[in-house]
Amino acid sequence: MPQVKIIAKNFMDMVASLPAIKLDKLYNNVFICEAILRSLPPLAKKYVLQMLYTDVPVPGTMMEEWVLADGVSKHRVAIDRLIQLRIFSEMVDRKNQTSYSLNPTFQNNLRKHIISGGVLPREPMNSDNAIKLPSLLELETYALRQWECFLLQLINPSQGEKLAGISPSMMRIFQRGLLSQRDKDGPRLTESGFQFLLMDTNAQLWYIIREYISNAEERDVDPADLISFLLELSFHVTGEAYNLNTLTEVQKNTLKDLADLGLVKLQQGRKDSWFIPTKLATNLSVSLTDSSVRKEGYVVMETNFRMYAYSTSKLQCEILRLFARIEYQLPNLIAAAITKESLYNAFDNGITSDQIITFLQQNSHPRCADRIPSIPENVTDQIRLWEADLKRIEMTQAHFYDEFPSKDVFEAACDFAREWRGLLWEDSKRMRLVVKSEIHNQMREFLHSQSK
Amino acid sequence: MASVASKLYSDDVSLLVLLLDTNPFFWSSTSIKFSQFLSHVFAFLNAVLGLNQLNQVVVIATGYSSCDYIYDSSSTSNHGSLESSRIGLPALFGSLIEKLEDFITKDEELIKEEEVEDRIASSLLSGSLSMALCYIQRVFRSGNIHPQPRILCLQGSPDGPEQYVAVMNSIFSAQRLMVPIDSCYIGAQNSAFLQQASYITGGVHHTPKQLDGLFQYLTTIFATDLHSRSFVQLPKPVGVDFRASCFCHKKTIDMGYICSVCLSIFCAHHKKCSTCGSVFGQSKLDDASPVSNKKRKAPET
C-alpha cells in the first residue's frame, strides 16, 4: 500500500482483523460483546439472538430454512462475518453437515448483559454531588466545536487555537497521509486529505480513532485495551457524569486525548474529577449499516451554479472552499459559486467529481433533499463534464523498446507484456513496442533470458 | 414502501411498541408466573435494545380497566435508581418496574367502582392499541428520519367483545399507517382480534406452545426487524378461516342472511334483526310460496 487508505468504513473490520487470542480476550468484556453484536448485519444479529440459550451446535440447514430464496446471499454474508469474528465456530460432522455454535465466552457475556443489563465499572455521579451538569444541547455544541477545532488544526496547523492535550507528535500521526510537507510553502492537503474532509463526521471519527489505535503500541498501550475502553465508552449515557477515579492511568490519558476530540467533556469537581461522554462517544459503536448522514443538510444548490450554505461553521466554509468560490459570508449564510476555476482547483487536489456531488447530495438542505434530484442536473452534469475535460489525455510512465533481433523475440516480448497487462502500443512492422514503466524490470529480465 | 428519507436511517433501526397484558384475572389463572413472564419480556426488550444503538422500545401496560405508557427507552428519565441496579436488574428497567407497580395499583383502584360481574375478564386492548398508534403517529410527524415502528401485542386474556369496533378501527388505522401488529397470544383460547390484527396489518401471529420457552419464541420470531422480514420467513398461520358465524346459533356457515343495516349474519330468515332491530321484508325466496313458508316457519319462531 503506497498510501493510507481512507476507507474507515467501520471499526469492526479492524476488530475482526485482530489476532485470535486478542479477539477472545476482548470478549471477556460484556460491553464489547454487546458492541460487536450491534455491528453485525441484521441476519447475523438474529442468529446470535436465537442461539443465545442453546448449548449444542445448531445445524446450518436449520438456520437456512428461515431464509427466503432472495436472502441466501445475506445468509452467507452473515455466517461469514460471524465466523470471521470468531463468534461462531463451525463444525462439520460425519454426515458432512455443518453446524455452528456460539463462542461460549461471548454467549455467556451476552446472556449476562441481557439479564442484568451489565453494570459499568464507573461510578456515576450521585445526585447530591453539586456539580452543574451541562445540558444535552450544550454538550452537543461543545462536542461539535471541539471536533471542528480539531479538524481545522488538522488541516491547517498554523490556524486556530492550539489544543492542549494532543501532542504535536500525535497530531503529526493524524496528519500522516492527509497532509504533505514536501513544499516549502507549508503543508498542503493531499488527495486523501481532501477526501477525508468530505466524509461525514462519523467516518472521519472512525478514521482518526483508527489511526489513534494503530499508533497505540508506539505509546506502550495495548490496542486491545484501547479498543475495549473505546467500546465501553460508547455504552455510557450521554450527558451523565462519571468519576475518573475508577480509571487506570492509561485510560485517564486516553480520556484527555478524547476530550480534545470532543468525545468527552472533562469536569473538575471539588475533590473528584468527572468525565461526561458526548454524543460522538456514544455513537462510536453505532452499527455499520448507517454510514450515511443523519444530520440535517445545509447546502442549497441552484441551477445557476450558486450555492448557499446555511452554516456558521468556519470548518464548513473551509470545506466548501475546496471546490467552490466563496463570495461572501453572512452571520449564518455562506454564499458561494461553483466555477470552472474552483472545480479545476479541486480536481488538481485530487478530489473527484463524484465526491463533490455526493457531498452536495448528502449535505443538501432538507428543502432541497426532498426534491429529485436534490442537486440540479445541469450542475451535476457540468461538474462531471469539467472533470472529463481534464482527462482527455492520460499520462502513463512508459518505456520504449526497439531493435529487436528477430520477429520471434519481438512477439514473445509482446506476449509477455500483454500477460503482465503492461502493453501500451506495438508496431509489428518495425518491431517497436511501448510498455508501462512498472513492468520495465520484469521486461528487462525477460529479454535477458531470451537473448541467452 | 420506505421513503428515501427513512432509508438514510439505517435499515434495521426499529421502534418496538410492546403492549403488555397485565390483566390480573389472566395472570391468576395461567400456568406461567407473571414474574417469570416479565423476566422473559425484559430480557427480550434488552436484547432488542442491544441489537442497535438507535433501537427504541416503548412499553404500554394493558390493564383490566386502564392502560398507560410505562416505559419509553428514548426518554431520559428512566435510568434506573441505584437500588434496582444493585440487585442486578437491567438498569434501564428500574423505572419500568416502578411505573408498572403504580399502574397496577391505579388499575385496581379504578376497578372498584365498576361492575365486574357482567364483563368478560378481558384487557383494554383497544385502548393500548390506540395509544401505541398515537405514539407512532407522533414519531412519524417528528421528521423525515425515524425508526421503523411495529407493534407487538403480548396478550393472554380473552378478547373483549365490547371493544370490537374500537379494536377493528385501530387495526385499520395501523394498516393505513403501514404499521404491522405482531401478536403473541399466550392465553388458553384463541384470540380472533389478534389473529385478524396481524393478518390485516401484515404482522406475525403466533401462539407459543411452551410458555417456559417464551424468550426463545420472542427472539426467534418477534425480534426480527421489518427490514429483515423481506428475506426471512416467519411462521404464518396455516390458514385463515374467512367463514362467518351466524349470530343466532353461532354456527359457522357458508351461506346466510345478512342484515342490510348492521351486517349481522343469520343462518335463517328472521322477521327482525336481533342486533339492530331493523324489520326485514319478506325474503325473495319466500315470495314464491308465501303460504307454505309461513306454515313451515311457524313452529320455529
Next chain:
Amino acid sequence: MAGLQLEKRVKYKSSVKDPGTPGILRLREVMLLFVPEDPKSDSKLKVQTQNIKSQKSTKEGSNKPPWLNLTNKQGRSHIFEFENYQDMHACREFIAKALAKCEEEPKKLAVSTSAEQLSIADLELRFKLLRENSELQRLHKQFVESKVLTEDEFWATRKKLLGKDSIRKSKQQVGLKSMMVSGIKPSTDGRTNRVTFNLTPEIIFQIFAEKPAVRQAFINYVPSKMTEKDFWTKYFRAEYLYSTKNTAVAAAEAAEDEELAVFLKPDEILARETRQKIRRVDPTLDMEADQGDDYTHLMDHGIQRDGTSDIVEPHNDQFKRSLVQDLNRHAAVVLEGRSIDVESEDTRTVAEALMRVKQVSKADSEANQERLERISRVAGMEDLQAPQNFPLALLSIKDPRDYFESQQGNILNEPRGGGGLKRNIHEAYELLKASILEIKTEGLCDPLIKPEVALEVFSSLTRTISTAKNIIGKNPRESFLDRLPKPTKDQVLHHWTSIQELLRHFWSSYPITTTYLHTKVGKLKDAMSNTYSQLEAMKESVQSDLRHQVSLLVRPMQQALDAAFQHYEADLQRRTTKSVGGGGGERPNGYV
C-alpha cells in the same frame, strides 16, 4: 295523452301536382287517418306514426297554401293542404310530439324482443367477445352447445360485456358552425351605398340562439308589427351601426326608433340568464365550473368587437358590446349544440322552438334549487354548524356483544363467571403485585430459559417453517396451484369457472315461478352433478403426493355444489308437499 286526437279538414294530395281529395284528417298518437269526404274515393289513408320519417310544411307568409308534407320511411310522401295556417301548425306540432314519443318506444320494445329479433350488430358483438376470450368460449361451448343453457341465458348474465359498446352508439348532436354571427359581413355592390346581408336559415338560427333578445323581439313584432323582411333589415341596420363603431349615431337612431333600440341595447335576457348561472355556480372552488363562465355580460370591460379599444363617452356605454362578450356567447351556443330538431324553413317556428328549449332549461334551474341548498351547506363551516338532521334511522346495536360473540362461539361464555370473580379481584391484584415485588428484589430469573427448552422451541419453530414451505412452496408468492402439473391446473381452473357459471344460473333461477325455470334448474342440476363426479375423478387421478392439496382446493367447490343440491332437494320437497296439501288455487302464476 292516449285519448287525445285532432281532427282537421284537409285536402289530401299524393303528389304536388295532385289536385287533392278533400276529407278529414284524424290525428292520433299512434297513427293518422285520412277519411275522404267522398266515401267512394279510394284515397283512404292510414299512416302509422312510427312510420313517419319527417314532416315539412310551407312557410307562413309565402305565397304557397298551407301544406304539410309527411314523408314515411319508405320514402313516399303525403301532402295535406290545410284550410289555414293555424290548423296546419296545430297538426304539425301534434305529429312532432307523437314522433318524439315513437322514438322512445322502440327502445322499450327492443328489450322485450327475443333472440330471433337480435340485431346483426349484437350477434357480431357476441362472436367477437367469444373469439377474444377463450375462457368465455369454452364456457359457451360447454353449456350452450350442450343445451344446459340457452344462448340468451348465457348472455343475460354478461350484459355488461355487451352493454359497453351500445353506449357508444348514442346519437350525436348536430354541431354548429364556428363562424360568429358578427362575422357576417355585408357585401357591397360597389356602386351605390347599399349594403346587402345574405341570410340563410342557419344564420337565423344562430342569431336566435346567440341573441335571445332578438328572438324575443322577433316573436313580439313579426308578423304583428312588421314583416319578417323589415325585421331583418332593422336588425342588420343595427349591426351595421355597431360595425361602424359610431356610437353617437347609434345612440341617436336608437332614440328615434324604439325597435332598433332593442337590438342596440345590451341583451337583457342574456344578462338575466347569466346572473342565474352565476348563482348556480358552486362557490367552492371548481375549475370546471369556471371554465364556461360568461360573467362578462354583467361587467362591461374588454376589447371592442373589432379589436380596437377606443374610449367612448360614458353615456353611450350601453350601445357598446365587447368582443369578449360576443365570443363567449358564441362559444356557449356552439357548446350547447343544435338543441332543437326542427328542420323548418319557418323563422317563427325556429324562434318559438328555441324559446321552449330555454323554458325547459329554466325548469331545470328550479331543480337546481336543491343543489343550491347543498352548496350553501358545503360553503358553511361544517364543524361550526349544528349536526344535520338526516331522516335516517340510527343504527342501534343494543349490545355490541351480540355482534361480536358469534365470532367467539361458546368459549367466551366460560370466563364470564359472575360473582366468584368479584371476590378474586383483589387477590388477583395482590398476586400480580407480589410477582412484581419478586422481580424487583430478585431480578430476572437466571437462567432465563433451559438450553433444552430453547433448542426444542427453536427446532419446533423451524419445523413449522419448513412444513409451511412445503405446503406453500419454496417461494411464498408462488401459490400451490403453480406447482401442479399444467393440465391439472387448467382442469382445476376450468372446473372452478364452470361451477361458478352454473351456480350463478342456478341461484338466480330461484324462486321458481315458471315451468321454464323449473326445467332450467333441472338441467343445471344435472350439469352440476356431472361436474361433481368429474371433480371426484380428478381427485382420484392426481399423484398421491399432490392429492391432499388438490382435495383441499376441490373441497370448497364441492361444498358450494352440495349447498346447491341441498337447496334443490329441499325446494323440490317443499313444492311436492305443497301441491299435495295446498290445492290448485294457490299455485303461483305460471307454475304447473
